[in-house]
Each structure stands twice: as structure tokens, then as C-alpha cells.
Amino acid sequence: MAGLQASALSKLQSAGRYALELESVSCHFGALVAMADINLTVESGERRAVLGSNGAGKTTLFNAITGDFSPTAGRVRLFGEDVTDLPSHERIRRGLRRTYQISLLFHGLKVIDNVFLACRGISRGRFSLRRPVSDDSAMESAENLIEVVHLTDERDRLVANLSHGQQRQLEIALALAGAPRLILFDEPAAGLSPTERSVLVEILQSMPEHIGYIIIEHDMDVALQVAQSVTMMHNGRIFKEGNPEEIENDVEVQQLYLGSGHV
Amino acid sequence: MMKGQHSIFGHFFTNDSPSLWIVAAVLLIYPAISSDFFTFQIGAYSLILGTISLSLMMLAGYGGMVSLAQLTVAGLAGYLMAIFGENSVGVMGFGWPWWITSIWAILLAALFSAFIGTISVRTEGIYTIMITLAIAVAFYFFVRQNYVLFNGWTGYAGIEPPTILGIYWRNPIPFYYLSLVVAAFCYWAVVYCSRSTFGLALQAIRDNPRRMQSLGYNIVLHRVIAYFLSGFIAATAGVLLVWFNGRISPGSVSVGVIIDILVIAVLGGLRHPIGPFIGAIVFVLLENFAIDLIDRERFNTVIGLVFLLIVLYSPDGLLGLWKKLWTRLIDSRKIRPNEIGNELRTKSADSIETS
Numbered sequence: 001m002a003g004l005q006a007s008a009l010s011k012l013q014s015a016g017r018y019a020l021e022l023e024s025v026s027c028h029f030g031a032l033v034a035m036a037d038i039n040l041t042v043e044s045g046e047r048r049a050v051l052g053s054n055g056a057g058k059t060t061l062f063n064a065i066t067g068d069f070s071p072t073a074g075r076v077r078l079f080g081e082d083v084t085d086l087p088s089h090e091r092i093r094r095g096l097r098r099t100y101q102i103s104l105l106f107h108g109l110k111v112i113d114n115v116f117l118a119c120r121g122i123s124r125g126r127f128s129l130r131r132p133v134s135d136d137s138a139m140e141s142a143e144n145l146i147e148v149v150h151l152t153d154e155r156d157r158l159v160a161n162l163s164h165g166q167q168r169q170l171e172i173a174l175a176l177a178g179a180p181r182l183i184l185f186d187e188p189a190a191g192l193s194p195t196e197r198s199v200l201v202e203i204l205q206s207m208p209e210h211i212g213y214i215i216i217e218h219d220m221d222v223a224l225q226v227a228q229s230v231t232m233m234h235n236g237r238i239f240k241e242g243n244p245e246e247i248e249n250d251v252e253v254q255q256l257y258l259g260s261g262h263v
Numbered sequence: 264m265m266k267g268q269h270s271i272f273g274h275f276f277t278n279d280s281p282s283l284w285i286v287a288a289v290l291l292i293y294p295a296i297s298s299d300f301f302t303f304q305i306g307a308y309s310l311i312l313g314t315i316s317l318s319l320m321m322l323a324g325y326g327g328m329v330s331l332a333q334l335t336v337a338g339l340a341g342y343l344m345a346i347f348g349e350n351s352v353g354v355m356g357f358g359w360p361w362w363i364t365s366i367w368a369i370l371l372a373a374l375f376s377a378f379i380g381t382i383s384v385r386t387e388g389i390y391t392i393m394i395t396l397a398i399a400v401a402f403y404f405f406v407r408q409n410y411v412l413f414n415g416w417t418g419y420a421g422i423e424p425p426t427i428l429g430i431y432w433r434n435p436i437p438f439y440y441l442s443l444v445v446a447a448f449c450y451w452a453v454v455y456c457s458r459s460t461f462g463l464a465l466q467a468i469r470d471n472p473r474r475m476q477s478l479g480y481n482i483v484l485h486r487v488i489a490y491f492l493s494g495f496i497a498a499t500a501g502v503l504l505v506w507f508n509g510r511i512s513p514g515s516v517s518v519g520v521i522i523d524i525l526v527i528a529v530l531g532g533l534r535h536p537i538g539p540f541i542g543a544i545v546f547v548l549l550e551n552f553a554i555d556l557i558d559r560e561r562f563n564t565v566i567g568l569v570f571l572l573i574v575l576y577s578p579d580g581l582l583g584l585w586k587k588l589w590t591r592l593i594d595s596r597k598i599r600p601n602e603i604g605n606e607l608r609t610k611s612a613d614s615i616e617t618s
Contacts, residue, residue: 088477093479104473105470105471106467106475107471108469108470109463109466109470113467114467116460116463117467117478121478121479121480125460126460127488128459128461129459129460129461130459131455132460174474174478177478
């Protein structure tokens with residue numbers, strides 16, 4: 001009994017402390033090792049950047065966390081709970097969100113309706129044949145979210161008519177719907193102009209403190225501005241961990257990124 | 264820019280526009296200015312066919328599911344009217360009161376539509392068309408061969424609307440208004456529900472089912488419910504259709520007629536609920552007057568050619584053609600340099616009028 005209590009207590013403590021714990025997670029596709037023996041912990045509210053070249057295993061890492069692919073070995077814990085065997089939507093209910101490299105939006109609908117559906121998806125009334133009233137809770141949160149991602153002016157435009165950068169911003173709004181606790185951003189800055197990049201950095205920096213995120217980013221400038229800690233991946237393994245300055249000044253990282261000739 | 268585009272086209276059909284009131288007024292006084300033939304054979308018939316096509320527009324336009332079994336659902340409702348109500352052939356005909364019979368017939372046919380949905384929603388595109396066509400053809404052969412329930416080749420005759428308040432509702436003018444009320448209600452319901460949570464979610468599922476699933480929506484259930492609602496509309500029009508014809512037989516649900524519904528919907532345009540009604544009017548006019556232009560047997564050639572031209576030159580049907588012409592007219596009247604780029608983008612945008 002006491003043992004049970006102790007384990008429950010430790011579970012509770014770790015639940016408060018860690019948003020995500022990966023325990024020797026591996027992922028093989030046949031003979032190809034996409035990810036090997038990854039140990040990673042992300043604290044609640046922590047903002048973490050994952051860097052690495054193409055094929056380093058970053059997106060595979062995300063898929064293992066969200067449950068899009070299950071890992072070949074190892075355990076995944078979300079907010080202290082083992083979710084290794086849970087399907088994707090169960091993890092989403094626990095507060096996990098992700099954005100995709102390619103925007104998966106609803107192109108025939110207005111901006112506000114995209115976000116509204118995302119807010120409604122986690123609550124009741126999905127089959128309602130009545131139009132949402134203006135003080136509808138999901139509609140209210142949707143209005144707030146488009147403000148957070150700077151899309152208020154585009155509220156009634158069709159998504160198909162938005163610029164690439166605006167679509168990425170909308171993608172973030174969809175990820176913020178509900179009560180997210182940990183968001184996985186998969187290259188949110190890909191294909192953005194310098195101006196759009198600074199808007200993105202602003203949005204990420206202004207997110208509420210209790211929401212942690214992991215961001216995959218090729219652009220070092222963006223990654224180092226929005227992250228408190230950095231994980232470098234290489235060939236499916238974790239290569240280096242540290243704070244942004246450490247990583248930026250690390251000789252091995254520079255070799256990896258710029259080629260050994262520059263050192 | 265989208266706002267501008269909305270006011271160009273969307274205006275025509277939204278509540279704050281005078282054009283809606285003009286259309287409504289014309290529809291209301293129409294029987295007074297036309298003959299019985301035009302009121303009944305053209306007016307009421309267009310409204311009924313338009314309503315059945317509307318049920319297809321709702322599924323295809325908002326849900327991305329092209330079902331060829333909409334007329335089958337309407338036909339089943341018609342058969343059920345004959346089976347549970349009264350008919351003159353002496354088979355079945357339980358003689359239930361008209362209002363119980365119609366509610367029961369509509370409900371059962373809508374459930375049948377949900378059943379068709381359950382079978383077909385896991386498929387996409389051409390496969391949905393194939394499965395629903397297979398169901399429609401199977402239904403046709405079933406009613407043709409089954410004498411116990413459906414009276415086989417002969418079908419049923421003598422199915423009549425009731426006499427209420429001293430009005431015989433099959434007379435042209437009362438029947439026209441009955442069809443108008445049903446069509447207007449179904450039209451309003453589809454327009455209203457397209458902006459409801461259910462309707463928005465249906466359109467989002469059309470655009471990106473995978474994302475909707477990951478947002479926590481049950482996309483299969485959502486689609487099946489869409490089939491049920493669309494079946495409800497088709498069945499309601501089916502009851503009117505059997506009252507209109509006074510009879511129903513396998514010929515009423517044969518492949519030719521099934522395709523007509525698709526032709527009407529595509530002809531009018533699948534992007535806005537008004538499209539099917541425009542398509543129905545054109546179709547019914549052609550059907551009745553092609554004989555004056557060309558030999559009676561050539562009706563299918565005429566409608567086929569019109570269909571081909573529309574599909575080739577305006578994939579969005581007559582509605583799309585109207586929109587194109589209107590945009591061009593506006594553009595020639597005043598040039599707005601800062602909006603030309605947007606105009607081009609809007610044209611290529613894959614948008615559905617939802618207002």
C-alpha cells in the first residue's frame with residue numbers, strides 16, 4: 001500500500017516537473033535506423049529547439065512523441081504518464097499538439113472557421129446544426145487565437161487566399177486551440193520571408209508561460225531566439241544538449257554545421 | 264478582397280440583398296402570370312427536381328461525396344407512400360393517414376440514405392460514385408423483380424395528395440405553392456446549416472479529413488449524418504414527386520433518371536444551393552421544349568450537348584458562368600488596379616460560397 005502511494009506520489013511529482021520524458025527510444029524502418037537510443041526530458045513550460053541536418057531523425061522524433069508512428073523500442077511519457085501504447089488522439093486529449101511541415105489546413109473555409117473548428121473539436125456540440133452564436137465559447141477562443149497569431153485582419157478571408165506565411169501563422173493558431181501544454185513545431189519558419197520570420201518569433205515569444213514547446217528549426221537565428229535549451233541531433237542520435245550560447249559556441253557543432261574546413 | 268468578391272456575387276443570395284426579395288416575389292406571383300401548364304409542369308416540377316438535386320449539391324459541394332443514389336432515396340420514399348398509404352392497383356396500400364405515411368416514408372428513406380452512407384463513406388471520389396451507382400441499379404432491379412412489396416414492373420398508381428381545408432392539393436396552383444414551401448425550406452435549411460458547426464466541419468472534412476481526425480472529429484459518423492440529412496431532403500422531394508406523377512414504377516428510379524439528377528446539379532453548379540434550382544429550371548425547359556427545336560427523340564442529344572458545353576467552359580455550372588460574366592462586367596466598368604492581382608488569385612481560389 002505504502003509502495004503504491006509512493007509510486008503515485010513520484011508519478012505526481014514527475015507529472016508536475018516533466019512535460020515529456022523519452023527513455024531509450026529507438027525507431028527502425030527495416031534495416032534503416034531513423035532514431036537510436038534517444039533519452040530526452042523536457043520540463044513543463046520549457047522551450048526546446050531541436051537542430052540537426054536532414055535525416056538526423058528530427059521528424060521521426062516528433063512522430064514517436066505524437067504516436068503517428070510507434071517507436072520500435074523504449075518508452076514515451078507525457079506529463080508523467082506512460083503513453084507509449086496510446087493512440088494519437090488520446091495524446092492530443094492530454095494536451096499535446098503538433099504542427100506539420102506542410103500546412104494541413106481547410107482551404108475552402110474562412111480563417112475564423114478553421115480556428116473555430118479546432119476549438120470545437122475538443123469540446124461538445126460537434127454535430128450541432130445551429131450556427132455558433134457570437135458568445136459561443138469556442139467562437140470566443142477562436143477570436144482570441146487569431147489575434148494571438150496576428151490574423152485578425154484576415155478573419156473572413158478564405159485560407160486558399162492567404163500567403164504562405166499567414167498559413168503558417170494559422171497552423172500555429174490551430175495548434176494553440178484547446179488547452180495545449182506541450183506543442184511540437186515542425187519547421188514553422190520554412191519558406192518564410194525575413195519579415196514573416198520576425199512575426200513568427202514574436203508569436204512564439206509571446207506564448208503563455210505554462211505552454212512548453214519543442215521546435216524543429218533549420219534557421220539557427222530563429223531557433224536560438226525562441227528556445228531556452230537546444231538539442232542537437234545527428235544520424236538518429238542526440239549529439240549535444242545545452243543552452244543556446246553553449247551550442248552556438250560549441251566547436252563540434254560548428255564543425256557539423258559549417259564543415260570541418262572552417263575551424 | 265474576399266469581402267469585395269462576396270458583395271459581387273454573394274450579395275445576390277444573401278438576406279440583406281434586394282435581389283432575394285425580388286426572386287421571392289417573382290416566385291410568389293408566378294402562378295398568377297402563367298398558365299396551369301407552366302405552373303404545374305414547369306414550375307412545380309423544377310422545384311421538386313431542384314430539391315432532389317439540392318440534396319446532391321449538399322453532399323457533393325460541402326461534403327465532397329458525389330452520390331448517385333439520391334433519386335433512389337427519393338424513389339423509395341415514393342414507393343413507401345404507395346405501400347403504406349393508398350394506391351389504386353390493389354397491392355399493399357395500408358391506407359394510413361397521409362401525414363403519418365409521409366413522415367414514416369421520409370424517415371425510412373432518410374435511414375436508407377444513412378445506410379448508403381455507411382457503406383460508401385470509407386471510399387473516395389470515383390469509388391463513391393461507383394458504389395452509390397451500384398446501389399441505385401440494384402434498387403432498380405429489385406423493385407422491378409419484387410412483386411410482393413413493390414408490385415414489380417407495373418409499380419403503383421393512384422397515389423394522391425390529400426384534400427385539406429377543402430383544397431385538392433394536386434391542383435396546379437396549390438401544388439405549386441406546396442412545392443415552393445418545401446423547396447424554400449430545404450434551401451434555407453442548407454444555407455443556414457452550411458454555416459453551422461456541423462456544416463463547417465463537413466466542409467473541413469472535405470478539405471482535409473486527416474487533420475479533422477487529429478482535431479478530435481469522428482469523420483465517418485459526420486459523413487453518415489450528412490447522408491442522413493441529405494436523404495431527408497431527397498425523400499421529402501420524393502414524396503412530392505410521387506404526388507406530382509400520381510404513380511411510381513421501376514422506370515421512375517432507372518439509371519437514366521438517376522443521371523438526370525447529376526446532370527441538373529452539375530448544370531446549375533455545385534458551389535451554392537441555388538445552383539441545383541437553376542439547373543432544374545433549364546433542364547425542365549429543355550425537356551419540354553427541345554421538341555420544338557429538334558425532334559422529340561433528340562432531347563438527350565440536346566441536354567448532352569448543353570451538359571458538355573457547360574462542363575467544358577464552366578466547371579462551376581451556370582452559376583460559375585454567371586459569376587464570370589458579372590465579374591467581367593464590373594471590371595469593365597471600373598478598373599481597380601490594386602485589386603487586379605487579388606482578382607486573379609480569387610479566380611484560381613477553390614472557394615465555395617457559404618454565405
